[in-house]
Amino acid sequence: MAHWLYKSEPSSWSWQQQKDAGAKGTEWTGVRNYLARNNMRAMQIGDKGFFYHSNDGLEVVGIVEVCALAHPDSTAKDDPRWECADIRAVRDMPNPVTLKDIKANPKLSQMALVTSMRLSVQPVTDDEWLEVCRMGGLDNPPA
């Protein structure tokens, strides 16, 4: 299964809010970027991803999974171009992994988080997934 990374500013939508939304999950609305949208179109049910706090925190704080395939973004009713998937919280990172840690790890130098700073929904390779999980203290990373 593919892996992803979702950025959110905690002041607009935080990890705590995502967890509070429970198993039903939430639409990942508001993406207005074609690459990010295409990533969401490629998502499959059960795909795991990292939840990253941008601007404030700058760290991977949790694991989420896709619980609905891409559908029209309800916050873009007048513009059929924009779609989003739904995601739900799976678990906390035992130790949040900071952007600083990621940049300092040579194995992660090709991560989109580093190379495509502004992409808000990005793919994560299997190797990157395992490495960040390891750094975060997850001994048995979810597939």
Next chain:
DNA sequence: GCCAACGTTGGC
């Protein structure tokens, strides 16, 4: 709060 990077928009 600043500003660089960069994606999108819109005039031509």
Next chain:
DNA sequence: GCCAACGTTGGC
């Protein structure tokens, strides 16, 4: 279809 202007993102 180019490209300048503009707006937004996001690290610092």
